[in-house]
Amino acid sequence: MLVAYEEFVRRADAVRARIATACAAAGRDPREVELLAVTKTHPAAAAGYAARYGLRAVGENRVQEAVEKRARTTAAVAWELIGHLQSNKARIAARHFDRVQSVDGEKLLDHLDRAAAELGRTLPVLLQINAGHDPAKFGADLSDAPRLLDAALAKKNLRVDGLMTIAPLGATPAATAAHATRTFVRLRALRDELALRGGAPLRELSMGMTGDLEVAVAAGSTLVRVGTALFGTRDTPP
Numbered sequence: 641m642l643v644a645y646e647e648f649v650r651r652a653d654a655v656r657a658r659i660a661t662a663c664a665a666a667g668r669d670p671r672e673v674e675l676l677a678v679t680k681t682h683p684a685a686a687a688g689y690a691a692r693y694g695l696r697a698v699g700e701n702r703v704q705e706a707v708e709k710r711a712r713t714t715a716a717v718a719w720e721l722i723g724h725l726q727s728n729k730a731r732i733a734a735r736h737f738d739r740v741q742s743v744d745g746e747k748l749l750d751h752l753d754r755a756a757a758e759l760g761r762t763l764p765v766l767l768q769i770n771a772g773h774d775p776a777k778f779g780a781d782l783s784d785a786p787r788l789l790d791a792a793l794a795k796k797n798l799r800v801d802g803l804m805t806i807a808p809l810g811a812t813p814a815a816t817a818a819h820a821t822r823t824f825v826r827l828r829a830l831r832d833e834l835a836l837r838g839g840a841p842l843r844e845l846s847m848g849m850t851g852d853l854e855v856a857v858a859a860g861s862t863l864v865r866v867g868t869a870l871f872g873t874r875d876t877p878p
């Protein structure tokens with residue numbers, strides 16, 4: 641069940657306070673860090689909450705779920721795909737999402753570029769990098785990132801906004817925190833290195849979730865993707 645809007649407001653205020661505290665510790669301006677509401681498994685009304693609270697966008701990890709949800713709400717939010725995307729769903733994703741954060745291969749780039757061309761639009765994307773070397777996670781290898789970026793920049797109908805990653809889980813909370821720090825610092829370093837080569841400023845660093853947003857902010861995150869802290873635990877597995 642979706643929490644009441646008043647409860648959502650309390651939770652969102654608390655998440656913003658966490659972001660502000662992490663920014664203060666890192667000497668950053670909290671306005672540099674956007675809160676993306678992850679609405680997966682929650683009803684369409686969750687997107688309405690995000691809009692009413694003033695958030696720009698929501699994140700969904702499944703194409704079909706998001707398409708159905710989006711049809712059921714007039715919430716004034718952007719929809720971002722944060723879950724794995726198969727090439728055969730590129731066309732529907734390009735039609736229904738405002739940005740795709742999970743671009744991790746050249747074949748997918750080809751399909752998305754062609755789909756965006758057919759729609760007569762420019763599709764913003766992030767490149768998902770498996771910066772934690774996690775065999776359980778999608779995302780391009782760090783070493784493949786320069787080639788993937790060059791391929792993405794060559795696509796006329798795509799706009800590369802930056803990079804995205806998901807940190808691997810550890811066996812203990814301490815191990816998870818250590819993995820997260822390493823992963824996010826690596827993604828930041830990769831972004832700085834790629835941005836220096838020119839071609840795109842790669843402004844966006846999408847990293848950090850409910851459990852690790854502080855370390856993500858410390859490492860330079862510009863977009864934290866938060867579900868649980870806003871809407872509670874998900875009873876359906878994502």
Ligand SMILES: *Cc1c(COP(=O)(O)O)cnc(C)c1O
Pocket residue numbers: 678680701722723806848849850851865866867868869878
């Ligand atoms: C579900 C999900 C999130 C949100 O995770 P929480 O721990 O619930 O905040 C963030 N990013 C991705 C890619 C997700 O799939």
